[in-house]
Amino acid sequence: MRHRNYSVDILTNADRHTVLxxxxxxxxxxxxxxHSLGRGSAFARRYDTHKLIHFEAGSGPTSAIAREKQxxxxxxxxxxxxxxxxxPEWRDLFAEMYALRxxxxxR
Numbered sequence: 001m002r003h004r005n006y007s008v009d010i011l012t013n014a015d016r017h018t019v020l021x022x023x024x025x026x027x028x029x030x031x032x033x034x035h036s037l038g039r040g041s042a043f044a045r046r047y048d049t050h051k052l053i054h055f056e057a058g059s060g061p062t063s064a065i066a067r068e069k070q071x072x073x074x075x076x077x078x079x080x081x082x083x084x085x086x087x088p089e090w091r092d093l094f095a096e097m098y099a100l101r102x103x104x105x106x107r
Contacts, residue, residue, distance in 0.1 A: 006064035008071065010054040010083065013047055017090060020079055021049040022071050024064045028055060032094040052093040054083045 007028060011021045021044050025031040032052065034040050040049070058064030071079065083090065 006058040006061050008056045008058060008064050008067045009052055010071070010079070011044065011049040012051050012053050012090070013049050014051045014092070019047040019049055020076070021047070022068055024058075024061070024068045026061070028052070028094075028097070032098070050094075051090075053087050053090050055093065 006024060006026050009023055009025060009028065009031060011023070013019050021041075023031070023041070023044075031040075032050075038045050044050070056067060058067060071082075074082075087093065
């Protein structure tokens with residue numbers, strides 16, 4: 001059986017930050033590709049949420065889904081406080097992760 005690293009992610013729309021999308025994935029890279037190509041959930045496509053601003057690793061799918069449900073029940077203010085602790089500038093973490101990966105790729 002292949003081991004998977006599940007995570008909970010929070011995405012927003014890049015220019016306005018008006019929407020917070022919370023999801024679970026077993027591959028942040030795949031998630032980034034789906035959302036950037038408009039292939040995420042109907043909600044994510046509608047609100048153009050493709051900027052990763054927070055993620056947390058889970059120990060498995062059950063714990064990741066439980067955390068997702070917990071975060072979804074939180075108020076917008078409480079979610080923003082969580083994001084501010086790890087990413088106060090709301091940087092696009094997908095862009096940073098890909099920049100690191102591309103920088104390490106041998107030519």
